[in-house]
Amino acid sequence: MDERLKRLRAADRLSAPTVIQALLPTFVPLHGDRVLGDDAALTAGFGRTADQQALTVLGIDRGQNVNERRQKNGGALTVPGYRTALRVLAHTEKFRMPVVSLLNMPGADASPQSEEHGQSQAIAxxxxxxxxxxxxxxxxxxxxxxxxxxxxxxxxxxxxxxxDSLFNVASPEAVAAILHGQQTVSAAIDLLPMTAAALKQRGLVDVVIDHRAPDLVATLSTQIIDLLVPLLPVMPDALIAQREEKFQAFLEQWPLN
Amino acid sequence: MSHYPATGQWTTCRVCGRHVHARQWGTWRQCPYCQAWQRLTAKQRIDQLVDADSFEPLPVVARSQNQLAFPGYATKLAQATEKTGLTEAVVAGWATIQTWPVMLIVMDSHFMMGTLNTTVSRRIMAALKQARQRQVPVIMVTASGGARMQEGIYALVGMNLILAEMARLAAVPVPVISVLTDPTMGGVSASFAFKADVVLAEAGAKIGFAGPRVIQQTMPVDLPADFQSAASLYENGAVDAVIARPELRDQLGDILASYRFQGVSTHG
Structure with a gap:
């Protein structure tokens, strides 16, 4: 496997539960979508930071050993996972807590069950x-x-x-597949802007953090709070507009021709 | 391979592979041998749904290009344009259906499998915006393999932006009706297709997120024949109704008559 991908998918990769534990000394986990079931890949809940900031978290990780990986479906979220996240969002709006999502997940879960449960609807x-x-x-x-x-x-x-993380329309393997083996998976990573550097340069990403930082979890926690604090007084309508403007500005880079 | 209807008299049924004469297809383009509904072009679909001569296409706001220099994409775009006579995988415009005014958005699977890219997103957003301004109901006929990989994350963010536009329509509110046709998959399925007020599935359509091939690559399972079929989605509670092609126009007319949205003038 490509060295970069190997690192992202390694068992000892920094995972969402580790960050959440450091970020929220007080943490209340929330489980289950109340209809279909629970999704072990999702670590959801709310709590307080060391500075008493209330926060909701939605973490997705692949699991750190074979057993965990099986339970968590390798981080491929299933419909109960999306539905639990939706339930947690309703809760966070009620109590006005900001939300931090922490991701390390492959593409969608490709299984008959997820299809039957309405994966499209859940994602939408x-x-x-x-x-x-x-x-x-x-x-x-x-x-x-x-x-x-x-x-x-x-x-x-x-x-x-x-x-060293990646954000794309599909996994590098899927990108390589549409080229019918003319490019390796490693090459596919550089064919489309999916690396942190490429997406930062294009304005989609606000902050890039070195994964080798000496105290990565502390650095990350500080950065999350630093970005969050100026957003706290922003009115709901402005928050909604801001998200759309960000993606609209990104789309505008693609010329109309 | 796509099977765009050729100009000749004989074409092949994409399901049973038999040769079918133009006259045998009939108005609804149903295979006389296996009864499979053939995938329609955007033009065929529009002609079947709207009142005669009522369709007025919106001006084309964008054309696609290979901005990321993805291997082979420029050629694919040129081939798709040549094959379909379209500039992208979606056509949008004003029309009336049984005299009710609508904004009709029709995807065409013959253009790069109807995939969602920057241009398709822009056209859909423009159509939704104009429908909101005139308070005219939207009908979205989807046919898509999902997000277009050749445009990377740029194709994906269209899903967020279209849903943001739909939230504004909902706030007015203006009704949105989607008709899921064969195939409706991936990023189209997981965004606007299922976020309509009324979700209809055309009989015989395959609708889902991950396609059967992708699922079988992940796990060796035997998928039932009706897997991801419109009928099975209905049984699972995922869609409001399954409508056979000849009934679609009347069904949409009934829905529009029930909403009773006449549209408003944007002048004064």
């Missing part, structure tokens, strides 16, 4: 709900985030990426 609902969220939201790419599932969480006021 999440994208729409995140876009219309009346409290500030931030997304942090800890590893990979591809396809519509990641996009929902990334419909955010601010985007942070670790310098």
């Amino acid at each position: 609902d999440l994208i729409a709900a995140m876009g219309q969220l009346t409290v500030p939201n931030i997304v942090v790419f800890l590893g990979e985030g591809h396809s519509g599932g990641a996009l929902g969480f990334a419909n955010a006021n601010r985007v942070i990426m670790l310098d």
Whole structure:
């Protein structure tokens, strides 16, 4: 496998639960969508930072050993995961807590069950709900985030990426596949702007953090709070407009021709 | 491979592979041998749905180009344009259906499998915006393999932007009706297709997020014949109704008559 991908998918990669533990000394986990079930890949809940800032978190990780990976479906969120996230968003709006999403997930879950459960509807609902969220939201790419599932969480006021993480329409493997083997998976990473550097240069990403930073978790926590604090007094309508303007400005880079 | 209807008299059914004469297809383009509904071009679809001569296309706001210099994309765009006579995978315009005014947005799977890219997103957003200004109901006929990979994340963000536009329509409110046709998959399925007020599925359509091939690459499963079919989505509660092609126009007319939106003048 490509060295970069190997690192993002490694068992010891910095994971959402680790960041959440450091970020929120007081943490109340929330589980289940109340209809279909629970999704182990999602770590959701709310709590207080060391400085008493209330925060909701939505973390997705692949799991750190074989057993965890099986339970968490390798980080491919299922419909109960999206629906739980939607329930947690309703809760966060009620109590006016900002939202931090932390992602390391492959593309969508390709399974008959997710299809039967209405994966499309769940993803569409999440994208729409995140876009219309009346409290500030931030997304942090800890590893990979591809396809519509990641996009929902990334419909955010601010985007942070670790310098070696990836955000794309589809996984590098899927990009290589449409070229029928004319390009390797490694080459595919550079064919489209999906790295943190490429997306920062294009204005989609606000902050890039070196994944080798000596105290990465502390650096990340500080950065999240630093980005969040100026957003706290922003009115709901302005937060909603700001998200759309960000993506609109990104789209405008593509000339009309 | 796509199967754009050729100009000749004989074409092949994309389901059973038999050769079918132009006259045998009939008005609704149903295979006389296997009864499969053939995928329609945007023009065929519009002709079937709207009152005669009522369709007025919106001015074309954007054309596609290979901005990221993705290998082979420029050629694919040129081929798709030549094959379909369209400049992109969507056509939008004003029309009336049983005298009710509508903004009709029709995707065409013959143009790069109807994939969502920057241009398609822009055209859909422009159409939604104008429908909102005139308070005219929107009908979205989807046919798409999903987001267009050759445009990377630029194709994906269109999903966020279209849904933001739809939130403004909902705030007025202006009704949005979607008709999911074969195929409606990936990023189109997971954004505007399922976010309409009324979601209809055309009989025989395959609708889902991940396609059967992708699923079978991930896990060795036997998928039932009706997997992701309009009928199975209805059984699972994912769509409001399954409508056979000949009934679609009347069904849309009934829905429009029930909403009773006449549209408003934008002048004064």
